[in-house]
Amino acid sequence: MVRGAVLAVVHAVVAVVVAAVKAGNPTGQSVVEAVSLGVLVGVAAVWAAVDGWRQVPERGTAWVVAALVAGVGSAVLQVIGRGIFVDQTGVSALGGALTGGAAFSALLVLLPAGLGLVVGPRLDPDRPREDEDEPVRAKPSPRPRG
Structure with a gap:
């Protein structure tokens, strides 16, 4: 849930900054x-x-839930932020933001997160991955070597 809230704020801030640059x-x-x-x-x-x-x-x-929370949360925050800082965006923009904007933001979280979840466990070559079986170890020899 925290991931989604943080990403919603990040997406909304970036969208408001881009809207302000576009207005200028x-x-x-x-x-x-x-x-x-x-x-x-x-x-x-x-x-x-x-x-x-x-x-x-x-x-x-957790990342699927974060994508959904970030999508809806960023849509609402974008409308509020644009209304306060950029132009006179009102409640009428909320419908479009909650459909197309929320879906786009959710995909901007879900797709790269999926890639990160695949790549992340492979960053440590010494740690066995969850999808691997335990390594096969050689059985000790019954007679001593000499």
Whole structure:
């Protein structure tokens, strides 16, 4: 739940900053949008990779819930933030934000988190992965070597 709330705030802040840049310079925002998208993807991927590396229990379920919470939470926070800081966005924008915007934000969390969950456990080569069987060990010889 904490992951989702934190990511909702991060997504909303980035969306409000991008909207403010667009309002100030409508033709020069492509670089800002690309960098912000990369930041959002990177945050989810790195956080999930760390969860995978630390072998957090039930991390897959936690990230699905985080994606859903982040999607809905960021949609509401984006509308509030744009209304306060950028323009006069009102409650009428909430419907579109809760459908398309929430789905896009949820995917921006879920897809990189899935990648991070796959990559994270493989970062430590000495630790056996969950999907591997125990390593086969050689049986000790019954007679002493000499």
